[in-house]
Amino acid sequence: MAERLDRWIGVALDGQIKPGSSNPAVIGGNAIAVWRAEKGPANVWEDRCPHRGMRLSFGFVREGMLRCIYHGWGYEPGGHCASIPAHPDLAPPKTICANVYRSKERYGIIWTNLSESPNAPLPDAGPDQGWQSIRSVYVARQVVAVKGGLATFDWSGGRVEEIGEEAAFVSAGELSLLIAIQPVDERKTGLHVVAKGDGAKDVKARLAWAARLERLRGSIEAQS
């Protein structure tokens, strides 16, 4: 079983997890399903239906429930199974539950803590308002190399303020960037980038930053 430390890890940009969708992710080798009902916050669960082990990231959303694609078992956001289509008149036993992880949306990022006793605080980037999503990139390198790459990248006049455990902060002129760092496994790291400040909402600026992040990805991967 992969380690599940008491830390908040960014797993996606909030805007990328669309209403009525279920999505796969991996944190430290743990398979995750990130899903959202038609309304409401994103949910982060172990990517496994307790019935016959089918990955819930393949599931579909109907009327506020995540349904497993194998037998259509329906799960409410709290994790409880509320519907077993093979037995439409049966109230599913309360023991049937998806494995739910703590999750929070802040700064436009979905954070999750996989620990069984999550006590750590969320990374602090100040007030929650005004953050604009840029993009996620997945770098084919383990997290130490990626952090090293963040430190040495040419941020076009910007400056790396800090590289912490779960996040890095870059200031670039009027903009502040928050980069959530998602260790996927020993060979891959995800970065979820949001920006705040003057011009953060400007489409051209966001496109330019998206391109810069593609170059960041390329520059880290170019190093062996």
Next chain:
Amino acid sequence: MAVTTDRAALNEWVACGWPEKVAPGGKYRTVLLGQEIEVRRTGVNLFEVFECDEHGKQGRQLPVQAKYCCVFTTLGEPTRPLPEIPEFDEPDRRITGCGSVGVHTSPFRIIENFLDMAHFSFVHTDILGAPERTEVLAYKTEHRKDADEIWAIDCQFYQPAASKASRGGQMTHYAYRVMSPFSVMLYKNVFDDPTRNDAICLFVQPIGETECLAYMPLAIVDRESALTSIIDFQQTIFAQDRVILENQRPALLPLDPTIELPTRADASSIAFRRWLKAKNFQFGVYEKKAA
């Protein structure tokens, strides 16, 4: 890949190909339970099977049988012969294999999925099941001790398009028969003829614990449909199942009923897992390691 030491697995007849896979005089290599083997088609209906090492050096010769559109061999000493399936001898049936399909999972996940009806409405939507009719009515399971087979009988499910021959929906009646841990078949009533059953088999070749080839020979009653479309129908169904099969976690089959939670519709699966546990299978099953 190391060869398994699990005698329960080694002592079974297992499919390792289909007769027309190579022309007479041809040969091919494949892997069975971690063991490299070479299969030679020495005549139209004659086959030889040898163990070999990764350099191609020939090892001992293995028993071989060609039956039910498959070539079978064994690495051990089976305690029983290949099953009897008389439907394959009935002259008015369409008898065919469908080639093989690769699946990355335990052979037992593949067998279990074949036994399951509760997924019809979701995985084979508008074909073997309808989204509005998902209920699985109670059915019976039996361990027939004389043949040492697991059976599920009195199964029924509403199907919009039960087979290529179907013209409309029907309440299909099924019986399922697990002839060995690596082979299963079902009987389903012929559309519009309750006196006869189509026979659809699934023989699984375990390459390793989580890699298999699946063979699907059929002996069905259908005078109208072209053979191509009968095979197409079967392959379409199996390719839908394959998405599920490759995405169950763990891939190895858990025998502990607290790891995966069954309901009454899973009676076949419960009987199958209990049967595997009694046979003391190590290959292909999930054992939760102590922390």
Next chain:
Amino acid sequence: MALTLYDYSLSGSCYKVRLLLDFLDLEYERHPVAFFPEREHRTETFRTINPLAQIPVLDDDGIRLRDAQAILCHLANKYDKSNLWLPRDPELFGPIMMWVMFAGGELMAASAARLHDLLGYDLDIKMARRNAHAAFRILDDHLTRREIEGGTWIVGGHPTIADVACFPYTALSNDGGIGLEDYPALRNWLRSFMRLPKFDAMSGISEFA
């Protein structure tokens, strides 16, 4: 009008054509080809229909076309009165064709991986998966840019044959052992495509978006 499609249910390339035929509400006759295990497409008889021994092949009243990408262009050009699936607008036409060719080019690495895993084709699977991921990354980067611009589709403000061509092997990526964990924009675009009216799934793609 007599359209005949030489077709195999499990072929993603044939599915490209089936999708557009449905979107355009076109009736056609389906001529099933015994692709596997018989390999009918590689017989001498079939080579008189397509010397490249591949499917799909479309016969349109005597015009016989191979290559799913060419067939999509032909169908859109001849039958789409709305001019939406392949607009002639010079701002859109070139980019659409670029992505249609990408679908028949780099993206086909995902088809190779799938043929290896599903039907046992003998090829370099590691390379196929590596190339498929590289192609998915390019498409995901493009769709990410499109999202920032407020767009849903590969080119322009509505679906085109670029989306039709790129959809099947992307949606079937798991068949070849290629997951979509790293491609959030791609996943969202797939879902948008599956919600189009007259969309029909195929084996390997769920009916439920």
